[in-house]
Amino acid sequence: MTVLEQIDALPADTWRRCDGCAVLLHREALVRHEHTCPNCGRHFPVRAFERIGMLTDPGSFGERHGRLAPLDPLGFEDRLTYRERLARARERTGLNDAVVTGLATLNGRPMALAVMEFAFFGGSMGSVVGEKVARIAGDALRERLPLVVVSASGGARMQEGVLSLLQMAKTAEAVRALRQAGVPFVSVLADPVYGGVAASFASLGDVIIAEEGARAGFAGPRVIEQTIRQALPPGFQTAEFLLGHGHVDRVERRQELRGLLDRLLGLLSGERVAGELREPSGARPSGDLDAWETVKLARDPGRPNARRRVEELFTEFTELHGDRQGSDDPAVLGGLARLAGHPVMIIAHHKGADTAENVARNFGMPHPGGYRKAMRLFRLAERHRLPVVTLVDTPGAYPGLAAEEGNQSGAIAECLLLASGLRTPVLSVITGEGGSGGALALAVGDRLLMEEHAVFSVISPEGAASILYGTAARAPETARALKLRGADLRSMGLVDDVVPDQDLGPTLARHLRELLAVPIDDLVARRRDRLRSHGVWSTEGEDHD
Template sequence: MWLPTLEREQRSVTLAESDWLVCGGCGILLYGKRFVRLGMVCPDCGRHTRLTSSRRLELLLDAGSAIPIERVAAAEDPLSFADLLPYTERLAGARQRTGLDDAVQVVRGTVRGRPVVVAAMDFRFMGGSLGSAAGQAITTAAEMALADRVPLLLITASGGARMQEGALALMQMAKTANAMAALDEAGLLTITLVTDPTFGGVAASFATLADVIIAEPGARMGFAGPRVIEQTIRQRLPTGFQTAEFLLDHGLVDDVRGRAELPQVLGMLLGATEVPGEQWGELTADPVVRQPDGIPARPVAEIIGKARELTRPTMLDHTATWFDGFTELHGDRAGADCPAIVGGLAVLDGLPVMAIGHQKGHTTDELVRRDFGMPSPAGYRKVARLLRLAGKLGLPVITLVDTPGAHPGLDAERHGQSIAIAECLRVLGGLPVPVVSVITGEGGSGGALALAVADRVLICENAIYSVISPEGCAAILWREAGAVPDAAAALRLEARSLLELGIVDAVVPEQAPIRDAVICALRELRQVDGPSLVSARRTRFRRFGVRHDQ
């Protein structure tokens, strides 16, 4: 008996031809109705079969919430183009096969009760190519999101610009990019869901301009398609090249999520702009100590040892224990994702925030994988990207600092470590939202300061913060390893001394909840407008090193 195979190019009609299907990935037998219930994802190999735009909207949006948006009609066949067939005949055939006017559907709807405007591309319609009608649809979606003051969700599936419309198709890239820029200026969240495939003019315009880019497993995205690349460079491409997993490893997308997870993930992202009232956090007691004599004096060597203990909670430990939810965002969007920096959108006692921190580890394997919490330039570029997103959306920023310092080495220098750190300092200094930093373990040099230019700087009782490690200071100035205790004492790097110097605002006692200390700091800072926050923050750092009698 013949059974249809679900190849990448399969059309939705295939499912109507048989109750049983063969997965185009692993070859197992699939029961058609169950396969549809699973969102057309193979339960054995996880292969995501292409969806129509209508089915995509049905799976993502709350039932019954989708309302189509009308758009201004685009010019048809502006070049009177003909290849093997006249363009008009190709359009008519695509409309008959798909039931769509063109390659993009635009609707208003909700995801987990949160409003959104969605532009969903359909690869069945002339390969999802970007022509005048598709560009008009994307631009209309952005304009409707702007008018409604709601987030925009783009679902991409395209082979590139539509050749039959010549340079007019090329202009759609600039047109849609401008529409995305208007949403940036208005502070509205934009999300792209990359599905297979997303190439050419779509990838090089609106698809990659979104604040958050999520890709389905196996989805491919790039400027040039694999055949074009291979023909140009006359080499075989590596396995997995341009897939979602490749893009994630190279910092080009924020995450890869399976189809079943997407409504939850999108709901979390869309909730990033839901702001609680002024009474937020008023029931939380502040656990911090603000006077140096409230901190017991202890040997510096003991404090340094505790600051470096592998059992100290990491950034991921904190996100798991005192945030209501956390969606990690990956990558610097320039070719890398640094494992020593973890950041993303979080919810703190009902308040959406941007949480960013250094990530070490508890085991040797994890320490090695996370580069011992020492960020590369890509890590600091990721930090700067997330900070800008927080500024755009008006989200308070929480940074958790625990690093021996920025990663030293040839690659770090080659890729601009100094420049990346400097950019973080500049972005934080001018960020018009509340910023709270907590030194939770080691605060090593500029690698730590890059996350600590804040309105409130807190430090855990057993944490340290210094221009250099005591070992480095002893080696350079004392020129002997035995001078480490003397260097540590001279640097005054422990919490009590830092509070006396005014470097930190308060100390979180070792057994006290850091979460509560952060809530109380943000509770105060949320009452201050953006320009005043920036002015006060710059004034705070301006006074360091100035004689107090002047």
């Protein structure tokens, strides 16, 4: 008997052939690698309770709402009755329906959990799935527990008709209640997620993670091709497609998912940890450097970009992607992190570390999608009472055709409006160039700091010189006239602190501690008063009637 014949003689579930690389894999090897191929990394489907075992502490999961079972409201029948199909699904999976819900712990942290079972009716959402998701969301709300939902679904369950369709609205309302109460919700997309599940709770997470290899969308690819009569491009609706179009925050390997969830739940829940940060050096900014020389230093390509700043100043940085509307602008870097042990949201202009990366990141000049991404993260921070730290370093907003078509002005205006009333502390620092409204969109807050060799201006010196003198050659003297250095702006009362580069971390931590001590209503009122105070004018001849 050949090896292959011996394998064929074994129980059907002992060996599996990988669809990615065609290697035969023993079940024990798959289990050890969390049902991913050790050869090519392909992710195999997993059953709901296997998934629960991967994501929770041993013995911690307690099922809730497990006795809910579907009925047959339509008396539906095709080749089989709905009741017969339900009976077969129960026998095959051991479940009453296509989701398992309960409470558990992850590294000792309590959470509510829902995991869908694709093997039960293709993970379709009928009345029971909708009700169980809504109920576990309600449990999370009452007990103030973060909610994690792992989705795998083909969509709505047609055998329950419009009752199935209405579960989309039911589950969306349950998520609305979580948002309103500031209870964290992390949505994980396994393979696949389509239809009613994709268009309801699965797309409403504070953070959305697509497992590597997942496919997701509203309509399935076959339906789309039949509708539009066109072949779809390679990679359509894959996890990478979703990330590139701003639909999800991250694409993650299954082996990394547990650690990521642990980190996210800690940050979103506002848990503080002991944080060490060195004391300031005691150095004071000289303020003597000429304005044009300061401009050149602010633009120095060797100056640390946003990612380097984040790595130097923060811990546990977890990058989040996308504006949820079709783009993930690489000129804006955002994510959760800790500053001296306190969870914060970071939003930063992101230049490249070299020419190629600068081109990819548009030299730190955001499109409208970059500002929409920033606004999404502003709202996420406000919802969970996380302070915001913005790092400003941009020549300005991108002035191109696509940006104008995307309403660049509107995006900046909405960003300013949102930041001005955000109900969480906002701490901004200009680390390099602060160019025009494109910079100001991320520089409205409770404190504005500038690094010693940074600049902040209404227009570039070259632009102003070209307008005023007809030549950019007079940029050096125009830079001096614009008063764009930190020392100049602080003397005008527009900047709170000018910081030597090496002292930025401890200075940020000090200002954050001070802001956190202010009641939120007072903080927002002070921010409003601060913004109203900007400007100079004469009252001569003013009508006081």
